[in-house]
Amino acid sequence: MERETAEKAPTIQDVARIAQVSAATVSRALSRPERVTDATRNRVSEAVRITGYTLNQSARSLRLRAARAILVALPDIGNPFFSTVLDAIEREAARRGYGVLVANRFARDNTDALRDYFLSNRADGLLLLDGSVDAEQLAAFTRAPINLPLIVACESIPGAPFHTVITDNFYAAKQAALYLLQSGHTRIGHIKGPKGNVLSSEREAGFLAGLASASAERREDWMFTGGFSMDDGARAAKALIALKIRPTAVFAANDEAAIGFISEISRLGLKCPDDVSVMGFDDLEIAAHFQPPLTTMRQPREAVGRLAAEALIDLIEGAPGKIVPKQFVLSSELIVRKSTAPPPSLRS
Amino acid sequence: MERETAEKAPTIQDVARIAQVSAATVSRALSRPERVTDATRNRVSEAVRITGYTLNQSARSLRLRAARAILVALPDIGNPFFSTVLDAIEREAARRGYGVLVANRFARDNTDALRDYFLSNRADGLLLLDGSVDAEQLAAFTRAPINLPLIVACESIPGAPFHTVITDNFYAAKQAALYLLQSGHTRIGHIKGPKGNVLSSEREAGFLAGLASASAERREDWMFTGGFSMDDGARAAKALIALKIRPTAVFAANDEAAIGFISEISRLGLKCPDDVSVMGFDDLEIAAHFQPPLTTMRQPREAVGRLAAEALIDLIEGAPGKIVPKQFVLSSELIVRKSTAPPPSLRS
DNA sequence: AAAATCTATGCAATCGATTGCATTACTTTC
DNA sequence: GAAAGTAATGCAATCGATTGCATAGATTTT
Structure with a gap:
């Protein structure tokens, strides 16, 4: 267990010996330079240079x-x-x-x-x-x-x-819903985040609050159980495709779900944003470079x-x-x- | 600097006192249980449980x-x-x-x-x-x-x-080139990685080796200066669009550059893979979900x-x-x- | 010039765990 | 039953840095 190094690392004692002061003084010279005289400080600095001393964090941690x-x-x-x-x-x-x-x-x-x-x-x-x-x-x-x-x-x-x-996830999600509403959408769905996650529930609540504030239609089958991964988004896409009445816009709980969703609806023949608008949440680097570039709420x-x-x-x-x-x-x-x-x- | 805790964390000494053995024995009981008797081991375990002892890593690090x-x-x-x-x-x-x-x-x-x-x-x-x-x-x-x-x-x-x-970046890049050649491409470009990077140069060399092994055409203006970011890929896309004679396939040094590239050529009116095939390198999670899903070399x-x-x-x-x-x-x-x-x- | 004050430095204890060596107790062998 | 061997445990030094207290020397005050 004990490592054997040909030469041991220099300690504060080594520095002290070379600077011809005590270890206590070296310690002070290094941590509170104003407490020692210029001459001492210089001698210590020089000794540190000569020995190549680095402080042993374990010893320091133990003491402090x-x-x-x-x-x-x-x-x-x-x-x-x-x-x-x-x-x-x-x-x-x-x-x-x-x-x-x-x-x-x-x-x-x-x-x-x-x-x-x-x-x-x-x-x-x-x-x-x-x-x-x-x-x-x-x-x-x-x-x-x-x-x-x-x-x-x-x-x-x-x-x-x-x-x-x-x-502020609630407010941001509400903003997202409002933005979609202002764009003219009246049928808006949501890809929910993972169950039991605080972010999920806040974003869901904010989204619903946005809908409510515009008295927009809210349907349970437009609230897709999802998650934060691309695969979760893809699953939501399959669910959407199967619906008789589809939302014209979908707000996903994060960018990855949005990307997985768009990817899957494209594969299945729907176009974004022509057939369905999609929003994400986070503004990951990929959001700007995805096809189509993703509308999203950027978190700082x-x-x-x-x-x-x-x-x-x-x-x-x-x-x-x-x-x-x-x-x-x-x-x-x-x-x-x-x-x-x-x-x-x-x-x- | 020194943290003041109402009650200090229990030490090995505390355990020793409660187990009525020496600290040395506690240490041995914990690190090499077979070196102490069953009775001692049990007493120590019990004392550890009572005190809630956790080993102080700083002290251990210092010693060892x-x-x-x-x-x-x-x-x-x-x-x-x-x-x-x-x-x-x-x-x-x-x-x-x-x-x-x-x-x-x-x-x-x-x-x-x-x-x-x-x-x-x-x-x-x-x-x-x-x-x-x-x-x-x-x-x-x-x-x-x-x-x-x-x-x-x-x-x-x-x-x-x-x-x-x-x-094996060289071999993988060569494989990538060979795959594109086998698909029937004869005009193949490369989005290079960052200058001076080893991965870049190995992938570039492997790519060129692939071309050479099939005696395929190699043109300097199809070797795009690039980088590993999406923006670098986008820049390469602009360069490609400006060419009179364009490659029909492009191998990017990584997935992000490939994605940035595809994204930008789409914006500029070219389609992937219809107008140009694109390969990446890495197989990031996004690769499978991008539009179109990205052909790539998966690194383990x-x-x-x-x-x-x-x-x-x-x-x-x-x-x-x-x-x-x-x-x-x-x-x-x-x-x-x-x-x-x-x-x-x-x-x- | 003596007393008081201040400054720079050293001494030595301390942080907590580990381990070589010493000691004690117990077992085996002849 | 004495000698030799073995197993379990304790003692005390050690790892390296920090800091309260003591001290020596310098400076100021009266």
Whole structure:
């Protein structure tokens, strides 16, 4: 287990010997340079240069009880939505000198594993990008005696007292519905996200609120059970094709479902937007390059990641004590492209 | 800096006191259960349960000089190709009890930062998914006195003595060219990857080798300067449209460029595959759902990630000493979909 | 010039887990 | 039953950085 290196890495003692000061002074020279004289600081810098010293994080972590790392738990790194958010998190964390540990596809019932990263001093806090966890258990982690610094981002956990960074999914979905209504559509369907997912239900509710506000028709067989994957979208397409009365527009719970949907209806002979307008949600990079380019609600993914990382590190470094949970709610933006058009009835 | 927790986390000493044994015995009971009596083992287990003890990784790392974590350095997590590989890496690492630290978009000239993760005892080894680094400097890291365990995956660094896990890009690209030739195309273009990238040049060379083996025509103005992004593909599309004599098929260096290309030629009035067949490389998830579904070379991304993680951890845990660099070369697979067809001249 | 104040630095304990060596208790062998 | 061997456990040093407290020296105040 113990690694054998020909030459051991230089330690603070080595630097101290060469600079002819004590290890304590080296430590101070490096972390609070104003506390030592110029002469000492220079001697230490020189000794660091000579030895090629790098601080041993394990020793530092042990002493300070701080790992200078955060754990990011996500449901699926492979998903471009999450990987972009992760990108922003990583950037912000690096800026503030923190490492980023990733835990992918951790099971719902595996919150203990996340807690243990904290308890075992590998991470100083948790950034959770998944709302499908036991809120009660999670809340217990944030209280004494554990006091896990926690930020929930992307997906909220309703009614739970966590710091969160989310986007306003309800309002954005309502905007989407309103946009389709304003384009002249009266028969509008929705490809729902996965069951039990908070984002799904908020987007569905927002969509229905949009319909309701215009007193538009709402039919159960236009509410397609779906999911967030392309295959889910394709399944919804098959369901739509089978209908006698079809909606002229469909709002999908995310871009991937929208793409899978369009892909499948094209295969089956319908055209988008000629026969059916389709909207997505997220504005993934592919949305602009898909055929047809996808009308969608753009979520500020980078901002979500950056703010979440920022908030978590503030929490970690902040004074302990009672902190009122902060909620950041960012807005999404309507991006109109070619996958939506007025319904056939309104076209010349 | 020092975190103040109401109650400190239980330590091995606490467990020892409750189990009425020494800390040394607790340590042994946990790491090598066969070395203690059943009675002791049970008492320790019970004490662990009572206290809720979790091992402090910092202390362990300090003592053992091992972090039980690997650092994955990649050029762009946001890219679905890399994020899938990362997914596989994470899974394998977790299986073997290793944490995964990510370093994204690290600059070419910033290899020191990667080395410092190792020197500072935050990571036990480096998994590099980017070939665009200074090979000489990197090689120095793997030698004494640093002895950084290193695996280069996805992109090889030619002529450098590293363990690598790659796919056979040259052969796969040649296969792609041969497939297009066999479909009857005689005028075939190529959207090149980014300049200076190893993958780009191997795919380009393989493509040209394919053409050469069939003595097919090769024209400089059919070799589009490109890149790996959708925008790069779109630019190539504009260049193609401007040509007097156009190729009837195009092989793009990756799926994203292929998608950007198809998207742009559609916008400009050409149809795929009717006017031009297009092939990609990678088989991203979107490839199957794009319109038209994309013919492509599927890279075994999961296998690459898994093998790379496996090899790195073997290297970390293996006996130190001279190790001959191992090269894993995996094969890609032709996936035929609808974006390719025989050229117009051969169709009825 | 003595007293008080301040500054720079060193000493030594500390963080928590691991392990070589020493010790004790128990078993086997002749 | 004494000697030798073995198994289980404890003692104490160790990994490397940080920091409260002590001290020596410099500076200011009276």
